[in-house]
Amino acid sequence: MKKVGGIVFILILLAVLFFLNWYVYQGVKTLLPEAYFSKGKITYWVLAGGISLWIGLTFFIILQEGKISTTSQKSLNLFLTIAVTQLTIIVFLFGEDIYRTVSAAISYFSSGFSSSHAESPAVYPDRRKFVSQMAFAVAAIPFTAFVYGILKGKYDFRTIRKTIYFKDLPEAFDGFTITQLSDIHAGSFTDMEAVKRGAELAASQNSDLFVFTGDLVNHKADEIEPMLEAFSQIKAPYGQYSILGNHDYGDYSSWPSPEAKKANFEHLKEQHQKLGYDLLLDENRIIEKEGQKIRLMGVENWGVGFQSKGDLEKSLVGVADEEFKILLSHDPSHWDKQVKRHPKKIHLTLSGHTHGMQFGIETPLFRWSPAQYRYPNWAGLAEFAGNHLYVNRGFGFHAFSGRVGIWPEITVIELRKG
Structure with missing residues (x-):
């Protein structure tokens, strides 16, 4: 029963990690140059997938061994650093998504219910590049703070x-x-x-x-x-x-x-x-x-x-x-x-x-x-x-x-x- 519970936990964790990676990717897409879009997309998902699997494996080992080793700590460091950075980015992207949804709804209802409405549906606004740029710029602050905290801050008595x-x-x-x-x-x-x-x-x-x-x-x-x-x-x-x-x-x-x-x-x-x-x-x-x-x-x-x-x-x-x-x-x-x-x-x-x-x-x-x-x-x-x-x-x-x-x-x- 304990092993089954551990597997369920790992699957939920991987699902959460996939959602975070997917949402952040919505911002990444707006920043990728068109010439490098395909390569950038593959690189992003290879890195995101590899890191997610490493984190999932670490949590599985922790559950099996019943303790956190110094090796496991390195993976936990990576997990927390990435998770906090991603959540910071998602706050901006989610805020923009609310704005885009409201804009589309206003456009839809303001267009009326004329016969031409079906031929000219309301347009869902594109994601704006400057919002993604701002999200990644602000997210650099907690990312830098975590890197400092891992390398130096833990000994800053x-x-x-x-x-x-x-x-x-x-x-x-x-x-x-x-x-x-x-x-x-x-x-x-x-x-x-x-x-x-x-x-x-x-x-x-x-x-x-x-x-x-x-x-x-x-x-x-x-x-x-x-x-x-x-x-x-x-x-x-x-x-x-x-x-x-x-x-x-x-x-x-x-x-x-x-x-x-x-x-x-x-x-x-x-x-x-x-x-x-x-x-x-x-x-x-x-x-x-x-x-x-x-x-x-x-x-x-x-x-x-x-x-x-x-x-x-x-x-x-x-x-x-x-x-x-x-x-x-x-x-x-x-x-x-x-x-x-x-x-x-x-x-x-x-x-x-x-x-x-x-x-x-x-x-x-x-x-x-x-x-x-x-x-x-x-x-x-x-x-x-x-x-x-x-x-x-x-x-x-x-x-x-x-x-x-x-x-x-x-x-x-x-x-x-x-």
């Missing part, structure tokens, strides 16, 4: 600083800083020098506390091996703490036996130790400064539509209501469903998971990402009744091997009293 004020923050922690990384997805990286630069940038923030909020790997614990030295250099006076994300359990990979999967999970926990991270599994720790303290809690992955192993109540054992609390929880949907209305006020939750879909637009006045249709809080800071959430955009990438407009993030949060 940005440091984002946020200051958050709390009335009940202990005095000793006024000005306390936290560096947060999330979603390293070690199995996706191919440029180790770029990863090293990103890790050094995180280490150079010299924050009081360092936290990592899940998804260390894509599938297997040994994916982080080449990067252990780079990330273990990140140290903080008040410690380095981590939690698990949905990818860290090995659920998206095939295993020869349940024992092999369990062994991989135990190995992953050992990797956190090698990195110098205190892995919090529904636990809490006291962070003490100048005789005052705050509580740092960490839960296993809990997410809507994903595995919900995390036990918030267990992480709160021994924590007094009046204590200042910081929670590490990988998926921001946990904050929406359980945390922000919890009777024990949890002052700050740090999450990741969404990656901002690795694609979007962020300006001081406007921001958009497909992630917003899945997650109410997909990046940055949110607040509800004095409870704050910060969603990190992720250090690494997965599936789509690039970033467009949503850059890899190193977060530095400063706690202030006020």
